[in-house]
Amino acid sequence: MLSFAKLSGSGNDFILIANMDRAIHPSAAPSLAKTLCRRGFSVGADGLILLEPATLAEAHFAWRFFNADGSEAEMCGNGGRCAARFAYVKGIAPAQMVFETGAGLVRAEVMGERVKLEMTPPRDLTLDRKLALAEKQIFYSFVNTGVPHVVVEVNDIDKAPLKELGPQIRFHPQFSPAGTNVNFVALDGERIFIRTYERGVEDETLACGTGACAAALVLGAKGQVSSPVEVVTRGGEILRVYFSLDAHGPKEVFLEGIARFIYQGKLFPEALSGLSL
């Protein structure tokens, strides 16, 4: 029976499987993700993470990350924190580790339940662009923190038009063909409040690590926050983002927060029926 663990990275929840023997064939992974992440019918999660042998000498393992809809993404901040905690607890990597992602090498440090990640170098920062939507124009900023993120500033986070505008921005031709994640952010004192519409989940999630980093970099570049900054997620947990910027743009970004084991178990064969692993 296939063993798995369920972890939560500040409300962003993931199924983790050590696939170090490559028992799961690469072509089976997208449908496995779609099946296992479906809430109500299986374990349920925002994504599936497979830990596999590293291909580079400096890395302790490589990962493959899949969204709940089966699409593969290059990076996931909260998933990265959960993968690091899982790898440490399962003896796959030491507390200070390096792993391979589709976006590049990620360094992580596990400190009990807390995990700090050095994210891949942020790129493509643009500030305050206009975007024409169906019935209005909005201003947005953009940065790729391993995956693409639009950041829209709002006054009241509870009234952010996430349901209405999230899908419109996510599928806007401007961001085609990759699409984008969409974050609504509001500053309250020195803290950023954030809500994210996630690509591949196609809904709001309770937290998004790469989104929190994007928000910190955008508001940092506009001089509205300084490093480190606390980002309050929709689930209520706080992510801490450390960043540096120079005249050319963002240089580096670190994400820190809790990554919690929820449970572990074995999947009954009937939970995998119809799949050929």
Ligand SMILES: N[C@@H](CCC[C@H](N)C(=O)O)C(=O)O
């Ligand atoms: N929740 C993640 C981001 C996961 C990938 C994203 N949905 C995408 O497809 O770009 C995070 O914590 O960063």
